[in-house]
């Protein structure tokens with residue numbers, strides 16, 4: 001099956017120019033995550049679905065509608081990622097991917113090849129000297145040969161070291177007399193001169209010389225991220241970055257200029273100097289851009305032992321993680337946000353952070369008269385079983401990242417012990433306890449491809465199929481529930497259940513068109529599904545022209 005994409009784009013352009021209706025015909029329509037795919041057509045006008053049903057009836061209603069032949073493809077409600085980071089994704093797309101390269105010279109060449117796209121400083125990511133012969137740190141001279149003047153820096157695969165050229169060291173004012181900072185190391189040549197590799201706390205010495213991104217840099221990063229998201233079938237992203245006034249004004253300008261091909265539901269950060277003004281502005285709900293949520297961090301991450309736990313890390317006695325924002329401060333911010341009519345997203349990974357978030361929501365719901373605050377906990381990764389029912393009781397949404405399950409499975413049990421691992425990544429148990437779930441990827445930490453999240457939620461296996469049968473498969477989700485994470489679940493988590501998340505007359509014409517049915521294909525095929533078209537408000541956001 002093959003959609004005649006070029007023809008479809010041409011007719012859509014015509015339809016828009018004439019302001020007329022569009023008829024998506026010969027599709028197999030999945031109206032909601034649990035519904036059987038049904039042969040039908042969808043009549044769209046002015047960005048909304050007008051009718052779903054037999055093609056003859058659609059033609060009778062709108063004889064002049066411009067047809068788009070879907071050639072038997074599967075049409076899903078538009079996929080939304082409930083938790084991603086657009087600016088970060090855009091920046092990472094401009095960074096050269098050095099993972100797996102076999103020599104410093106290969107890395108320099110890869111960066112040269114990607115040089116045209118980027119800003120003042122050129123970035124790379126992912127080198128690993130363990131793949132090289134000999135297995136030693138690289139030297140600035142390899143980069144200098146290709147980039148004598150433009151500052152260049154490249155992060156090691158684990159992010160704990162950077163490799164820079166001499167231009168970057170000059171910009172940072174680094175010389176042989178620069179001392180190693182506490183907790184950091186400047187790698188040096190035999191003569192004592194810095195070799196261009198900076199480890200741990202020494203990273204800051206060179207990174208702080210990087211220029212702040214300009215507005216043009218940010219706009220370009222957002223545009224690249226939108227295109228990437230549309231290409232994997234996303235029609236909307238919940239941006240968990242907790243932006244400041246500057247990023248929000250850029251997003252508002254792009255929305256005003258018609259430069260948002262997908263919808264964005266953005267959060268603002270409570271530590272930005274512009275926070276008070278953004279809160280005073282009040283919640284904004286627009287067609288393409290909504291700014292009506294606040295992001296707060298309760299703790300760190302499990303991998304680096306920063307997640308706040310109720311008991312010690314089993315592989316680090318005496319350590320219970322970090323309160324990134326003290327619980328009383330969280331409670332105060334939540335009350336302010338509820339009073340201002342904003343939704344609140346609290347990043348909480350450990351069981352102590354999740355309890356603090358639930359406590360803060362409970363206190364705020366008692367103290368502030370709000371009709372429908374719909375608070376969210378981002379990640380909800382380790383939740384004490386006694387806290388699970390509180391999600392339903394307090395109306396808290398668990399915003400989960402199924403791909404973390406398979407990324408973290410090699411080491412998560414070491415952090416938590418064989419007993420407490422049962423409290424982690426417990427998506428089915430959370431749902432059974434009545435929690436509403438929404439699905440996201442946390443891109444660019446994980447891929448922004450929703451098929452990967454659906455696959456991980458269903459199989460709990462990595463892309464190679466390991467471990468067979470899935471890791472703690474008792475916590476898997478049904479296919480329909482996994483698709484719901486990225487459709488109806490995400491829509492509810494962004495106050496959009498009346499507009500999006502299912503396909504029905506009156507709702508927005510947001511569709512993700514795939515070559516197969518993710519609910520009935522063999523599980524391994526979920527990852528091989530192709531996105532044929534991404535439609536937002538009746539417009540084709542992917543493939544582009």
Ligand SMILES: [Zn+2]
Nearest residue numbers: 083084240442
């Ligand atoms: Zn995140």
